[in-house]
Amino acid sequence: MIQLAKRVIRQTINDKRSVMLILVAPLLILTLVYFLLGDSDYVATVAIDPVAVPAPVIDALEQQELELVDITADEADQALDYLQQHEGVDAVLRFPENSAMDITLYEPSTKGATAISEIQEAMAAINPSAEAEVSYVYGTQDQTLFDSLGYVFLALFSFFFVFIISAMALVRERSRGTLERLMMTPIRRGEVIAGYTLGYSVFAVIQAIIIVLYAIFVLQLSNEGNIGWVLLTMVLLAVTAVSFGATISIFAGSELQVVQLIPFTIIPQVFFSGLIPLDLIPYHLGNLSYIMPIYYGAAAIKGIMVYGDGFSDIWGYLAGLTIYALVLYVINTQALKKFRKL
Template sequence: MLSLAKRVIQQIIGDKRTLALIIFAPLLLLTLLYFLLGNTTYTPTIAIKENALSPAFVSQLKSEDVKIVDISSSNENANDYLKNHKDVDAVLEVSKLTGANITMFESSVKSGKAMEVIQTAIQNTAKNIIPIAKVNINYVYGNTNDSTFSSLGFVFLGILSFFFVFIISGMALVRERSSGTLERLLMTPIRRRQVILGYSVGYSVFAVIQAILIVLYCIYVLKIHCEGNALWVILVMVLMAISAVVFGAMISIFSHSEFQVVQFIPIVLVPQIFFSGLIPLDTIPYYLGNLCYITPVYYGCTAIKRVMVEGGGFCDIWMFIVALLAYTFILCVLNTLALKKYRKL
């Protein structure tokens, strides 16, 4: 069994590109996501007709972090104006009949930012008259200043690690099948369960290194806030990566070529992303949310969330750890049975 694990490790070290893919590609993607979803210091531009608004509001608006364009002299309606001026994010108009009208080009991060500024300005102007107009928002976990990345980072952490390990282990096993080396090694006195264990151990070594690197990178370089103990996050990530190894092996049973492994990605991997915590599961109709219980990513990501966001300890995540272990064990057994195709013993 150990000689098998040793060989897998040797093979990956000999194949520099695979090594780089396991170790660095997730870090690269996480960095990219950090910039894409991170807090932007974007200053929105808002067009107003200054003379149509109250001076108190205008001065309040100008004191916010925003660029104001005065369009008092323009006759265009808001839609046309926005179409012709792509650098303007929102047009704010006030009429006695309908109240404030905010028109924006499209729903985007930029328009959201503009909206936020206008609402703050309205609240700040009104709070001197009625106190309830000033709204303070609080969350039990996290705060209003959190970027999308820091509030959903835990999801990507889990998915990326799972994804890369899955592909590499699935591909490698399929290659072993098609090249005939699997048949050959089963013609030696090795036991079937030793084959599966050997593989899992070999790939898990890299999966573990990758998991630790990802967690440390996220916490210390990308500064994702981790409420609980990072060691628990690492433990869950490691278990999830190992489950990805056996999951990949499982998929390779049903594939005859590398191409067929790739075909499984949309069916098997993409739904796992849906159930990873990106979407609240209790709002999904027809109890489809319960499908999450068959995806290892759900257990991993939920446990990571409990620790990173809610600051939970072992007591809060032990059931997810048990679930991941059980998942891995069951897949290992199934994989061992599947090898019967090559040797009955």
């Protein structure tokens, strides 16, 4: 078993692309995600007809982080056409005679939402009784999307990259005939899977440490709990990924087929990992998450990083992952009977 683990480590180190995929790719994507989901400092542009809008409102709007553009009364009447012709403008704000306020947006987007929230804040400034004070049990209003969803990516990365590499290595082992040769030595079937898992676990530990340190100390991902539990969860997730990869490799005839199976193996797990709140998924489809290993990892990491949970709160998820890995281990050991009944 140790022999096999050593070989897996040596083989992976000799293949530069695998090392990059495990150690560099997660950091690259995490950085991208940071910029995509982070605080954008976007300033929305709102068009108003200065004649029709009351002066205190204009004053209040100018106090907000908004770009104001003056338009004529005619343009304000034709708000839809105006927005279509002026791409840089996010919203047209009007005060028609018979209603309080009218906001026209180009499309339902984050830019429009920024414009609306700034306008609402301006209105609240004029009329303090309309202001709503929002408070949270966990987290603060200043947190970006990266803070509230970043944990999902920690789980995704520790699963995905190890899965890809281990599944491909095992498929290669089958197709090149080395697995048959391996099974003609006095190695036990269980040792093959255990050796693989052990070998990739070494990379999983290094990967988890690098990702977590980078996310928390460089990208300032907010973390309420103990980093140790995060690392443990990520490593456990990666161990499950090795077994998952080994199982998938049974159904793949070549490395290309591993890639072809990604829509069945990985993409559903991304949706059920916590990116979309499971309560919002109709027809109780959210329950499907229980058959997806990433769900257990992501839920545990969310517990630690967002709620500050300790072991007593997350052990259920860790147990779920462990059971998952054990079941796959048994399946994989049985599958090797194809090569040697013993």
